[in-house]
Amino acid sequence: MRYSIGDLARRTGLTTKAVRFYSDRGLVPPSGRNAAGHRQYDDVALARLGLVRTLRELGFGLAAIRKIVDGEATVAEVAARHAETLEAEIRVLRLRHAVLTAVAGRGSTLEETRHVLSADERRRLIGDFLAEALGDRPELAGIAxxxxxxxxxxxxxxQLEAWIELAGLTRDAEFRAVLRRLVDQHEGGLRRDLAAEVRDAVTPALAAGVDPASPEAAAIVERLGRDRGELRTWLGLVRDPRRERYVELLAVINGWAAPESLAPALDWLAVATAA
Structure with a gap:
């Protein structure tokens, strides 16, 4: 059969303008012309136009469609590459949606939004924070x-809300100073496992209802084997609520289990060391 551009439009549901566009681009070439010089198309062109329409609805570009209709590539090959591109675009859109949701919910500033959107900016912010807090110490690479x-x-x-809040903590100069002093105490003899020792020693006492001002509590403090003055200084730093909040936010961002709060044990020990 012979079809005009209008016939093809009616059979495919496309506009005559769209059919003419695809014909002009060589995707659906005419098979000839009638006596009036108008383009005529055959059944092959009708089938090609149906394929072009389907591929366009799937989001394929004209260059990819040309390769398919000309037999230079299969639909499966082009679809695989197109799916990879779409997956990357979807990830970007999801991130933008999540960022906008978090920003709207928190009433975030432009500066906070910038720290979320750019991966390079996030790395720079955390790198600067850890460098100032921990110093250039290879032995602390694991802690970093x-x-x-x-x-x-x-x-x-x-996770984005947690990141926005954590980013604010990393820019807190006082919090950076607290972590730096904790590192200095670590190098001065208070080992990094002190928090674990406190948890192991104090948690049972808390569960048993031991009075932190009692002789039994004093014995627990003595078993820690630390100078009370050093302990009080350490407690003054480690009890900073920003430290525990940082750890909580870190767990949310990284998808870790929620950390056990050390605050009750530290509060008990603070009273015990002052008794």
């Missing part, structure tokens, strides 16, 4: 890794 947030490619609103 455990304190590094890694926002996933497809974060949820909760």
């Amino acid at each position: 890794r455990t304190l590094t947030p890694e926002l996933p490619e497809d974060p949820g609103p909760g």
Whole structure:
């Protein structure tokens, strides 16, 4: 059969302008012309036009469609590449949606939003924070890794909200100073496992209802084997609520289990060391 551009439009549901566009681009070439010089198309052109329409609805570009209709590539090959591109675009859109949701919910500033959107900016912010807080100490590389947030490619609103709050903490000069003093105390003899020792020694006492001002509590403090003055200085730093909040936010961002709060044990020990 012979079809005019109008016939093809009616049979495919496209506009005559769209049919003419695809014909002009060589995707649906005419098979000839009638006596009036108008383009005529055959059944092959009708089938090609149906394929072109389907591929366009799937989001394929004209260059990819040309390769398919000309037999230079299969639909499966082009679809695989197109699916990869779409997946990357979807990840970007999800991130933007989550960022907008978090920003709207928190009433975030432009500066906070900038720290969320750029992966390079996030790395720079955390790098500067850890460098100032921990110093250039190779032996603390492990601690630096455990304190590094890694926002996933497809974060949820909760992870983004946690990141925005954590980013604010990293810019807090007083908080940086607290961590730096904790590091200095570590180098001065208070080992990094002191927090674990306190948890192991004090948690049973808390559960048993031991009075922190009692002789039994004094014995627990003595078993820690630390000078009371050093302990009080350490407690003054480690009880800073920003430290525990940082750890909580870090767990949310990295998808870790929620950390056990050390605050009750530290509060008990603070009273015990002052008794």
